Every structure is written in C-alpha cells, then in structure tokens.
Amino acid sequence: MMMDARKFRILQAIIDDYILTAIPVGSRTISKKYEMGLSSATIRNEMSDLEELGYLDQPHVSAGRIPSAKAYRLYVDQLLERGVIPTGESESIHSYFEDRSRQMEDVINHAAKVLSGLTHYTSLVLSPKGQELRIRNLQLVPVSSTHALVVIVTDGGIMRDMVVEVGEGLDADALYAISRTLTERLSGMTLSEAQQALAGGSGDMHHHHRRLADNVAHFMGQAGSTSKAKLALGGPSNILNFPEYSDVEKAKGFLSVLETKDKLVDLLESQGEMAFTVRIGPETGIPELSDCSLVTATYRLGDNNHGTIGVIGPTRMHYGQVLSILNAMGQQLSILLGQYKE
C-alpha cells in the first residue's frame, strides 16, 4: 500500500484539526468539516490504511485517531519544502524592540519574552557562542590590589567578564599598559587562538606576568567554551495552557528539564548551521520532552557566528506559524545584535 494524494489530504486535515482541538479526530469530523466530498465510511477506510502505514495512532478502539510523530514529520517536511510563509510578522516583531537596549543579555531575555508571547509556547533564545568570535579589544580593570576584571570586546560586540588574580603591585596604569600589549598581540584572534597564544607564552610580558597570562588564558578557555553561551527562557509556564500537560507529573518533568539548562543548550547547539530544525517528540532525545516538539532556527551574527532561537510546545504545534515567527525573529536579532559591527 502506498501513500497517495488523497490519503495525504486526509492526513493533513486530521493534523490540522488535532492541532486545533487536541481531541482525537473521527472520520465524520473530517468528512463534514473539511468537505472532502467523501463519506465518513470512505474516510474510515483511508484512516485505517494511514494507521497501518504508521501515520495515525488510536488511543483506544472507540476513539478517533491522532497523528503520530511520523505524521508530523511528513507534515513539517512538506512545510519546509514549500517554503515558510514570511508574513507581516517581521514588522510586528520589529516594533517590540523599540527601546533597543545594547546589552546582549537584555536583548536575549527580551527576545525570549517576545517569542513566547507571540507563539504562546515556551521559547528559548541562545546567545552566540564565543568560540568563533574575534577579539577586538582586551582590557584589565583593577578590582582590588590582587584582582582585576577582564573585559573582552569581540567583533560580535559580545563581552564576557571575569575576575582573575593578578600579581601584586600592579596599579591601574600598569594594567592598562598590559592591556594595550595584549590587545595588540591578540586582536583579530578567536578566543581559542588567543588562549593558545597566551599559553604558548612567548614575548616579554609573559615572563614577568606568567600568572596573569595563565589566568587570562584560562578565562578565555572558559568564555570560549560553548557552555558559557547564555540561554534565556520565555514563558516556561505556557506549557500548562495545553491539555497535554494538565497532568502535574508531566508538567513537573517538563519544567525540570527547563531548569537544568545544560541539556537544552546542548540540544540547541547541535543544530549546527541549519536554518531550521524541527525535532518531533522522541527526536528531541530527552525523555521528558517525548511528547513535545522543538523548533529551532539560527540567526547570524557576523560572518562566522550564529545563535539559536527556538520554541518548545506540544507535538501538535502550529508549525507553520512558529516557523514564520522564528524566521522573523531571527532576522530581527541579527540586526539588533549586529549593530556593533563596524
């Protein structure tokens, strides 16, 4: 048995209806509501076939059918093939960023809020990871007589800071001098390159201030590591709006995953450079999210940097709308965060 055009149309109708209502869809519903020109009996036969093909599940014998993960996969693939509808969203999203803050973190947080507000799902916004960023400026700011704050400005405009121990007896001017030297030496390198350069330890300065150099190198290792990418969550409790999660146990599982952000970051990072990724149910690889879908998109920042935005919701998600909003939001973020670029 094969999937033909009619089967596909019926499947589509079932998915649409289930996305809307979250109620198992019966043959009569499809026949009447979606004007197929077919009787419920025919639909029934087709549905039986679709079930055999693995596109539909039946919670119990006297209930309607619900789409399987495989069905959503097909649905989404079609959607992506046909291209996403980039509606007027873009403009409306733009308006949410009127008071454009320049702080990476603020932008990330705000974006997450806007995203969850627009989609009514839980949203995730991951800042670009530092790995690929190139250093533009490095400066040490004295904090105490023994510690200094490292500030690094990169071509993405992202700054990370950390307190490092410096040797005794370095006043503000000395630190500034060192900062200038370091900036000169390291400018244009990525964080990991710079880390190596420092660890390699040629140059005058390094002999005098080995400790300082080591600490700064260590910091770069940390800042450059993916784990340091900032993750903002939007509307975690949105999930509770969906009947799928009216069970407290399930909701707790979901929220717990959100709390341990590490897994999420890994998941988001694994997207790589793809414009869009849709993970349906078990495809997320996280048991607690096995009846959720995760839709992610990347936004570009500079030539070799990207961050990730995403939305988590029940598998019966408004994929089309979500993709469209993510698309618009990605563009907006690229613009907002790209404004440091010279």
Added chain:
Amino acid sequence: MMMDARKFRILQAIIDDYILTAIPVGSRTISKKYEMGLSSATIRNEMSDLEELGYLDQPHVSAGRIPSAKAYRLYVDQLLERGVIPTGESESIHSYFEDRSRQMEDVINHAAKVLSGLTHYTSLVLSPKGQELRIRNLQLVPVSSTHALVVIVTDGGIMRDMVVEVGEGLDADALYAISRTLTERLSGMTLSEAQQALAGGSGDMHHHHRRLADNVAHFMGQAGSTSKAKLALGGPSNILNFPEYSDVEKAKGFLSVLETKDKLVDLLESQGEMAFTVRIGPETGIPELSDCSLVTATYRLGDNNHGTIGVIGPTRMHYGQVLSILNAMGQQLSILLGQYKE
C-alpha cells in the same frame, strides 16, 4: 475566651502535623499521636474554641481542622521570639561553595540552586542593590568607534556594565585618560552621588565630552536603581511537589508570578533591613500567592549594603528549618561576596 497554654500546645501540634502531612487534622490524631494526656473529646472542645478564635479552619464539617494564616503567624512569631536554631547547616552549606566563583551572578545563581535543593521549596536570591555602593574604579573600554563599555567597580566588588555612546574620535588612550579623571573625581561616591556630580557638570572634561558624561550619568542612574538588582530563582517547579498545587490552574498562577520578576523584586526589597521576614498567605499581597508563604532574610555586604534571600512554599512550611537554612546561607553569601573588600 482566651488563648491559654494548653490551647497553644494543641494548636502547635495541629500545625506540626499539618505541615508534615497536608491532611486536615482530627482530634483523635492529636490525642493519640501527640500524647497530650487528653481524650479526643477534650481536644475537640479545644479545637472548637480555637476555631472560634480564628486559628483553625474546617474545610467541611466532617473533616479535620487546618491551621489558618493567623495560626501560622502566631507559630512563626513564637519561633522568632525564641530565636532560630542555627544548627550545623552552616557547615554543610559552606561545602556547596567549594569552587568559589568570583562572579556575582554565578554566586547568586548557585546560591538559589543550593537553597532550593536544601529546602525543597522555590528559592529567591536577590543581589544587593547598587544604590549604596561606593565607586572604587570606573573605566571605559572601547567597543566601536562610537561606543564604549562602562565598567564600574564598587566597594562591594560588584560591577555593572553597559554600552554608552561616546563622541567620535576618542581612541583607547583618550578613553583611558578620561577614565582616570572620572575615577579620581568619583571615587568614594555612591552611584547616585556620582550621577549628580556628573549631571552637575563642572570640570573641564565635561565641557568637552558632555555627551559622554550625560550617558555615563544616565547609566549610573540605571545601575543604581533598585530595578537593576539581579534576581535568581531556584527550583521553580518544586512547588509542584506539594499537593496544594496539584491543581494545574493554581500552579500556572504561581509560576506566572515567578516569571514576572518585578513584583517579586519589589516584595523582596520591601523587607528593608530586617533580619527575617515571614509573610504568610495574604500577607504577601499577591493574589496568586495567597496560599503561599514567603520567608526572607537579608545578608550583609559591606557596611551599608544588603541583599535578600528567600524561600516560597505552601503556607504549611517548615518554618523552623527554613529560617535556619536562610540564616546559614545569608552568612555564607556575606562571606563569599565580601571577599573583594580590601
């Protein structure tokens, strides 16, 4: 009718039992489990009195009694009067901070995690507000040809940073010179004093770089305002462990409040300088939290700064234990964050 010692003992037993089990407490339970040397009938009479006095509520006529907010209030007040039990918690909490990060934000986040882990409630950790901090150092780090990052180090060791617009044609050295001048002028002032000093606008520099000065002043206003205090949440989903919140609607209300952090910050800040505050049910002033209690404590940072830590849970909270843990955690935070002090 008055509250006498025996009534109080009975009330205490009821509260203890209800905190443990979340099940309405009957007269027989008290008479047997708590060895009052009184029959259930006597307890019943006393309970009836306690209800009349407003310390007990009855969900329905054939159920046991549950403590009212007024009862918890009495309970807590007694607890506070007698002094909190500062057990060995302090040591165990210390051990959670082995890898002492120096980043304010990391410490705050970690503290929230530890706090929610220890108490099994939802925890809140609010960083000290910048208002009272005194500037020790101010530095401008070039970000682009037109923007610079302001970094301020204060005597609390707290740094806030923000990108401000500077005039054209200022290179790194020029910015450093300005930074030195500003540090000299502003060092020792609080943020708001510094803001005024800058706005006042005497001094050579200000005429040349009015724009820059204005922007820095504006930043100080922001950084110093209470709204900028960082709030970390720990274990938001912990609330779902309690049967009180097995209703999804209630849980959603609770979690929504957590998402809009502003209200929480206000609530935490309103504690003022008190060592401990306990808000029971309606006392929180937030409808969604009307059957929660919020226990907060302050931790000191320097002479005139303090942050707030707190725990939110159901009204039937383990007040004694929570107070003890908050106490220990407060001390630990004071130590950790105070380590920049010269």
Added chain:
DNA sequence: GTTAGCACTCATCGCAGTCGAGTGCTAACA
C-alpha cells in the same frame, strides 16, 4: 473540667448502568 457515648455529616470509593462517539465489516451500488 474531663470523658464516654452517640447521632449526624459528608467526602470518598466502588459499582452498575447508560450514553454516545467512533470503529470495522459487509453488502449494495455506480
């Protein structure tokens, strides 16, 4: 003042019965 006894209340649980949405199958029809 305390307690035993008793009638009363009321939430909870289990159970049988009903209802109805939805199915699968068969037979007739185009």
Added chain:
DNA sequence: TGTTAGCACTCGACTGCGATGAGTGCTAAC
C-alpha cells in the same frame, strides 16, 4: 474497482447510588 449506507460492536466518560469511615457536636455522667 472504488464508494457508500447500514449495522453491530467497543469502550471511555458520565451518572446515580449505596457503603464506608473519618470526624464532628452535643449530652450526660464522672
């Protein structure tokens, strides 16, 4: 050969009801 009407069947959801039992309030005796 594909479509449809009809019908028996399934099974979850809901309803009503009696039994159960925890817990109370009241009264009378100690």
